[in-house]
């Protein structure tokens with residue numbers, strides 16, 4: 001520990017539950033920064049807390065009345081922020097297949113998909129489906145295992161048991177995959193920091209029209225950049241929808 005550390009640095013507080021007690025992560029791991037990563041209160045990990053900071057900056061009051069769906073449990077957002085909130089837990093018996101989502105077009109304003117895309121064989125179908133069910137006033141929040149850790153995506157074409165059943169490990173070139181699969185959809189990359197472990201981590205935001213695009217860029221400023229697809233910054237509201 002540094003001698004000039006502030007009280008807040010010595011005793012970090014979980015931005016999700018306010019807890020100050022932390023424990024080892026999955027399979028006993030520590031954070032890359034060498035400290036305990038899992039909150040003992042809400043069980044959040046680095047990526048959840050970094051994303052909670054993101055959502056706090058977006059201003060959860062904006063979500064009042066929104067219809068929301070989340071694929072895979074994730075403490076990043078609070079169901080109570082939204083007008084309605086549906087949760088799909090991956091796999092049987094009730095998990096929705098994101099490659100073929102049994103919901104109408106534009107049914108949700110918020111679509112959260114956290115660590116699911118790497119578990120499906122056809123990620124093009126999954127991305128198209130996630131966008132299809134998102135309304136023009138909303139956005140998709142997409143979280144995948146850190147694609148900035150590797151240069152090139154390795155896709156082995158089947159779910160590898162020793163890789164937690166993942167079909168692939170995404171690399172930075174996931175931008176090319178987004179550009180090929182969803183060419184008209186802007187993908188914004190957010191880079192943030194978990195206030196507990198000081199670990200840098202990111203997420204993707206896919207706004208469905210110029211209005212949510214501008215709101216996200218206004219709120220997140222330099223911490224968000226266009227990763228693939230067209231900029232909707234100056235587009236008219238009704239333009240450039242996929």
Ligand SMILES: [Zn+2]
Nearest residue numbers: 014017039042
């Ligand atoms: Zn917590």
